[in-house]
Amino acid sequence: MFRAVTSASAALGPQAAGWVRTMASHQLLVAPPEVLLKPLSVPNRLLLGPGPSNVAPRVLAAGGLQMIGHMHKEMYQIMDEIKQGIQYLFQTRNRLTLAISGSGHAALEAALMSVLEPGDSFLVGVNGLWGQRAAEIGERVGARTHPMIKDPGGYYTLKEVEEGLAKHKPVLLFLTQGESTSGILQPLEGYGELCHRYQCLFLVDTVASLGGIPIHMDQQGIDILYSGAQKVLNAPPGTALISFSDKARNKIYSRKTKPFSFYLDIKLLGNFWGCDDEPRMYHHTTPVLGLYSLRESLALVAEEGLENCWRRHRETTAYLQGRLQELGLQLFVKDPALRLPTVTTVAVPAGYDWRDIVNYLIDHFSIEITGGLGPSIGKVLRIGLLGHNATRENVDRVTEALKEALQRCPRNKL
């Protein structure tokens, strides 16, 4: 039964009367923070690490447009445009395609939370931080998680994957196309077909690779694909892209248990994004301005054309790698065919502390490059050429800066 509060005195009651009295008697214990009374200022940086990258001017402008409601029809139109943009970038016709209101990591978690049920077998390629994360979440949600552990720089052959599939009979396999912590590119051709022969779904992380290297979700038999906004797309972090094949959708829709997360429940999100035949139901307040930006970043790739975008990353990164070798630096991934065309890893040059080099570039050139992450910490320097940052001019800037850093930073300190 639904009714309004009809009697003021009955509704108020002794507690509420007391509350009104007492509330007024509290004093403020915490004063306005001094630091907030000063203006906000941020430095201007060229972000040539593994991401986030600099936001493209048109994307930044889109994020500065005024708010509309998350359920206004104009917003649904923008969401539909985003869906089409993701379908283009992923090369898929999957209906269950949408953006997640969170980072790339949230998209991974949405996939695992929605697909895996407790007790499901889950096979994970762990050749860097992202596989470690996938395995960690698999364990948290109660899947029987089977990590295939490799040193950073390793990738998975079809034979290795087939052994894992035969042994563990997983419902899901996770691989990272662009393992940004080591700079390795995971081959994807034939893996989807192989998984399907073993009744296994195929999940691929393309956070650090999407837009920089070909992916063909449907033709490669990938069941779940996700990526982030803040890499090649040059959108601000805070949204992520994800898509599910019919096979993956069926697994989600035939769950026996609800996913632990409501926020990342793909069935509910799919409804809100208009991916089913039901009326859209309110789910959460989406990051409206972040979605404007994401829409615009997808539009930029659509205008350039995917193949042109791939070529630009390949050529610019090849130019970078040549210049780095001219400086006497060693690329961490020896085989050119296995190097990411987005994030390049360089072995930390002998005798240097990697922190000195990274700090020198920030302090003297306002250029960000980074050290390793997770298992690659202390082993590599990472240089990203992502989206509109992937230009020969930026390669020249960063290599000149590195040249000076190598001359000025202390050697044989370690």
Next chain:
Amino acid sequence: MFRAVTSASAALGPQAAGWVRTMASHQLLVAPPEVLLKPLSVPNRLLLGPGPSNVAPRVLAAGGLQMIGHMHKEMYQIMDEIKQGIQYLFQTRNRLTLAISGSGHAALEAALMSVLEPGDSFLVGVNGLWGQRAAEIGERVGARTHPMIKDPGGYYTLKEVEEGLAKHKPVLLFLTQGESTSGILQPLEGYGELCHRYQCLFLVDTVASLGGIPIHMDQQGIDILYSGAQKVLNAPPGTALISFSDKARNKIYSRKTKPFSFYLDIKLLGNFWGCDDEPRMYHHTTPVLGLYSLRESLALVAEEGLENCWRRHRETTAYLQGRLQELGLQLFVKDPALRLPTVTTVAVPAGYDWRDIVNYLIDHFSIEITGGLGPSIGKVLRIGLLGHNATRENVDRVTEALKEALQRCPRNKL
């Protein structure tokens, strides 16, 4: 063992060679979407629903500043300023205070995922949609969830809560201060103390109320408090505010199981936000531009002063409620002391379809007000005066528009 890939041929292998060959042979199956080749445009709207509200100009400008890295020292400084701002708005000295990279709903989920373990008893005030959500998540994570169900417009007395505490011995009680779906204000004085007498933690949702009405987290014995960015704060949706008392922190730190979510794991997030004594570890890429905006929105409240901000909302909403009654409209919450000073609910006037009124205001005035949500759908119209939207000028605009809508919309249609 960590090693670089040293042999090109060994690393490449037959699969990779095949992959390089095959990859080039795929054709693009999905063309660039036509809709993305048109410019993005969004209408200018006065958002006087229950949120999101219009983004304040200074907040919008902050979100248009250029990106820096999520782990740059300047970003840590901004995060520290946000923490202090949240401490001020919540009136707390809790060290475990931070922003969540998601909507207000994500903050609720972070709280429940991090505090509740399977089998824990969880008591929930369900007098609208937000309590329904809390109960739903409680069930998803395996807590023994005990909803106290009330019709929209109801609130919980100390006596009712004490009965629930005595009967269910919960580890956690959830109440919503500002139930925006019905417009009711939940009294909070004495509830924290009562909970602690029963060894229960006290969790309060202030998404629709923070900044518009007093809250004194520490003095009111609230253990977990959260709110959103897109209401009184006038920041874009996509970040949320949360804080934990030492009692709540201890419950989280003494868990026997890991939370199901890694993305919303408060222990890990607390570390990344510098809330413990450990070095900050990378967790996820935070929404950098959203955090700029959040910082600026907190600065605006710090400049105005909390007490002034509370008074402005109280006075402007009282003015609105008077004008609505002059139009012959009935306020859904009869007792003035129990009406939210942020979101006002009006009973749908007899004979009208609420959709006609809402659409009339959008179509003729570009003003958003909304109907009900969840259990209040079809029963109420909702008008929000949130943050910089809380002005007498906006009250005049929306009441004039409503007056015209009531004259022009069909009556006795239902």
